[in-house]
Amino acid sequence: MALLEIENLTVEFATAGGAFRAVDGLSLSLDASDVLAIVGESGSGKSVAMLAMMGLLPWTATVTADRLNFDGKDLLALSARQRRQVVGKDIAMIFQEPMSSLNPCFTVGFQLGEALKVHLGMSRAECKARSIELLDLVGIPAPEKRLSAFPHQLSGGMSQRVMIAMAISCNPKLLVADEPTTALDVTIQAQILDLLLNLQRETDMGLVLITHDMGVVAETAQRVSVQYAGQKVEEQPVVDLFSEPHHPYTAALLAALPERATSKTLPSIPGVVPGQFDRPDGCLFSPRCGHATDRCRTQSPTRASAGLGLAFCHYPLVKGVPQNHPGNGVTA
Amino acid sequence: MFQFLLRRIGLIIPTFIGVTIAAFAFIRVLPGDPVELMAGERGVSPERHAALMKQFGYDRPIWEQYLDYFFSALQGDLGNSLVTKKPVWDEFFTLFPATLELSICAIIFAVFIGVPAGIYAATRRGSWPDQAIMGTALVGYSMPIFWWGLLLIILFSGTLGWTPVSGRISLLYFFKPVTGFMLIDSLLSGQKGAFSSAVSHLILPTIVLGTIPLAVVARQTRSAMLEVLSEDYVRTARAKGMSPMRVVGVHALRNAMIPVITTIGLQVGVLLAGAILTETIFSWPGIGKWMVDSIFRRDYPSVQGGLLMIAVIVMTVNLIVDLLYGLVNPRIRHVR
Numbered sequence: 105m106a107l108l109e110i111e112n113l114t115v116e117f118a119t120a121g122g123a124f125r126a127v128d129g130l131s132l133s134l135d136a137s138d139v140l141a142i143v144g145e146s147g148s149g150k151s152v153a154m155l156a157m158m159g160l161l162p163w164t165a166t167v168t169a170d171r172l173n174f175d176g177k178d179l180l181a182l183s184a185r186q187r188r189q190v191v192g193k194d195i196a197m198i199f200q201e202p203m204s205s206l207n208p209c210f211t212v213g214f215q216l217g218e219a220l221k222v223h224l225g226m227s228r229a230e231c232k233a234r235s236i237e238l239l240d241l242v243g244i245p246a247p248e249k250r251l252s253a254f255p256h257q258l259s260g261g262m263s264q265r266v267m268i269a270m271a272i273s274c275n276p277k278l279l280v281a282d283e284p285t286t287a288l289d290v291t292i293q294a295q296i297l298d299l300l301l302n303l304q305r306e307t308d309m310g311l312v313l314i315t316h317d318m319g320v321v322a323e324t325a326q327r328v329s330v331q332y333a334g335q336k337v338e339e340q341p342v343v344d345l346f347s348e349p350h351h352p353y354t355a356a357l358l359a360a361l362p363e364r365a366t367s368k369t370l371p372s373i374p375g376v377v378p379g380q381f382d383r384p385d386g387c388l389f390s391p392r393c394g395h396a397t398d399r400c401r402t403q404s405p406t407r408a409s410a411g412l413g414l415a416f417c418h419y420p421l422v423k424g425v426p427q428n429h430p431g432n433g434v435t436a
Numbered sequence: 437m438f439q440f441l442l443r444r445i446g447l448i449i450p451t452f453i454g455v456t457i458a459a460f461a462f463i464r465v466l467p468g469d470p471v472e473l474m475a476g477e478r479g480v481s482p483e484r485h486a487a488l489m490k491q492f493g494y495d496r497p498i499w500e501q502y503l504d505y506f507f508s509a510l511q512g513d514l515g516n517s518l519v520t521k522k523p524v525w526d527e528f529f530t531l532f533p534a535t536l537e538l539s540i541c542a543i544i545f546a547v548f549i550g551v552p553a554g555i556y557a558a559t560r561r562g563s564w565p566d567q568a569i570m571g572t573a574l575v576g577y578s579m580p581i582f583w584w585g586l587l588l589i590i591l592f593s594g595t596l597g598w599t600p601v602s603g604r605i606s607l608l609y610f611f612k613p614v615t616g617f618m619l620i621d622s623l624l625s626g627q628k629g630a631f632s633s634a635v636s637h638l639i640l641p642t643i644v645l646g647t648i649p650l651a652v653v654a655r656q657t658r659s660a661m662l663e664v665l666s667e668d669y670v671r672t673a674r675a676k677g678m679s680p681m682r683v684v685g686v687h688a689l690r691n692a693m694i695p696v697i698t699t700i701g702l703q704v705g706v707l708l709a710g711a712i713l714t715e716t717i718f719s720w721p722g723i724g725k726w727m728v729d730s731i732f733r734r735d736y737p738s739v740q741g742g743l744l745m746i747a748v749i750v751m752t753v754n755l756i757v758d759l760l761y762g763l764v765n766p767r768i769r770h771v772r
Contacts, residue, residue, distance in 0.1 A: 192677025207669040
């Protein structure tokens with residue numbers, strides 16, 4: 105049975121200009137001890153979808169889903185109190201900005217011990233022992249001393265290690281890492297990713313890695329879900345995705361990797377993710393897509409088969425050629 | 437931390453000198469002098485006037501008078517009141533407990549209502565309770581103290597007859613002051629009903645004096661809380677599965693209190709200024725009323741000494757607040 109099942113998740117924010125749909129009919133599933141990467145540009149609803157699953161969105165957000173199951177429990181049916189017993193214990197999350205994600209007014213020891221006390225009912229001494237063990241586990245030297253440190257005394261990488269220690273403190277079944285390395289410098293990025301993957305292997309937890317860095321995806325994930333403007337546009341095992349992207353957006357993302365660039369100038373995707381007021385009809389990627397036709401601009405695409413990476417496209421690519429496209433006459 | 441303390445105390449010295457100059461100058465700028473006011477409507481002959489001024493030492497050059505005042509003040513000698521002939525220092529400390537008692541009650545009133553009201557408003561931003569609380573706070577902040585005091589007296593003392601109009605305790609009770617705090621002394625006296633009488637006398641002045649600080653604290657708490665609630669670490673606390681009570685009351689509140697504590701410290705100055713009006717309205721025998729009376733009598737030593745003492749108290753409170761600030765905010769404490 106899947107650990108996390110999300111079906112047709114939609115998140116809308118009430119804004120002064122009307123409802124804004126940040127996540128649009130997203131479906132995902134994750135098995136225990138699976139590593140899934142969610143990629144996409146800024147504004148494609150990656151974080152929002154996971155925050156919605158955790159129940160951490162502000163009250164202006166409306167979350168609907170056909171299914172939002174975690175470990176056999178329907179998260180939407182749980183009361184706030186019951187949900188808090190899952191969130192923070194069985195599902196944990198770490199964030200993009202480690203420096204601002206730790207509370208500046210409390211010591212590392214307090215912030216680590218808190219979850220242990222609330223979720224596992226540990227005594228002070230047990231909390232302290234476990235906290236030291238956790239800090240040691242995430243590779244923080246002299247953990248006893250660090251317990252009394254305040255966040256401003258830690259570096260960014262150190263803070264993210266503390267965040268990870270906090271997240272894994274109750275042995276979660278699922279860890280959501282929301283761009284965990286974006287704010288860190290490159291050498292630290294690699295260390296943090298290694299740490300996350302090692303912990304994932306040792307504890308056998310599921311890991312959802314939100315990122316916009318294809319390089320990170322290639323190194324870490326087993327499966328990749330590509331998200332664009334709140335929709336999942338493609339999902340494939342990582343090796344297949346890199347060798348044969350089926351959605352033009354995925355292909356464009358991969359083409360924009362410096363390692364793959366063949367010409368002098370780095371290929372880029374023109375334009376930006378549509379916002380609240382410039383949402384196109386039909387396929388949301390059509391204004392930026394090189395293969396877009398009038399059909400793309402007027403009709404919403406249908407989902408292709410698993411063999412075509414569940415691509416959300418009228419003309420999914422096969423070996424870089426759009427299928428059934430009027431421009432090339434090739435039929436599948 | 438030690439350096440921080442030194443720097444902070446260093447700042448007090450120029451402020452102290454400034455206050456002595458201001459206190460010395462202000463009372464002399466007012467038309468009239470002590471002799472004229474003592475003589476009253478009957479007047480006094482110019483020769484007698486000059487003789488009396490000479491007797492008090494007010495014929496000397498102004499800088500000599502100032503230096504005399506300044507160096508005596510440094511040694512803790514504020515001179516004797518021209519009216520009662522008692523040392524200003526003694527007068528001040530006989531009356532100060534009354535003001536202190538009233539101010540403490542007012543600050544407690546302001547903080548214990550203002551902080552929860554601000555938190556409540558912040559967590560329900562934009563709702564009608566939020567708007568009602570903030571609207572009321574604005575009205576409270578804008579209300580002139582003397583008018584507000586009179587309104588309350590008319591309603592609660594006049595129409596309803598629930599509270600006494602003035603004074604610190606009913607005339608039925610008499611005992612020697614021990615601490616100077618009527619609430620404590622009335623309990624110590626063991627007289628039946630004395631304590632409740634003291635409490636009932638304290639209620640209206642506390643509300644009147646505490647209204648402006650209450651409004652300021654509520655608004656400041658709300659805005660600080662709103663800012664803190666959108667911080668990443670609040671999301672982290674929620675992601676850890678902490679209850680909303682704990683997220684707001686522990687994680688957010690500790691951070692939101694940093695600016696609020698500064699505000700409370702600044703309100704102490706406002707409180708002592710407000711005490712002058714409040715004590716006058718309620719005939720509260722504290723330093724506020726004493727200062728007003730001394731100014732009307734051109735009692736130079738009392739005004740100079742009283743202003744100086746008030747300024748020193750405000751400075752001390754602000755120093756304590758700054759130290760407290762360091763306690764709440766670890767980022768200040770650990771600056772090396």
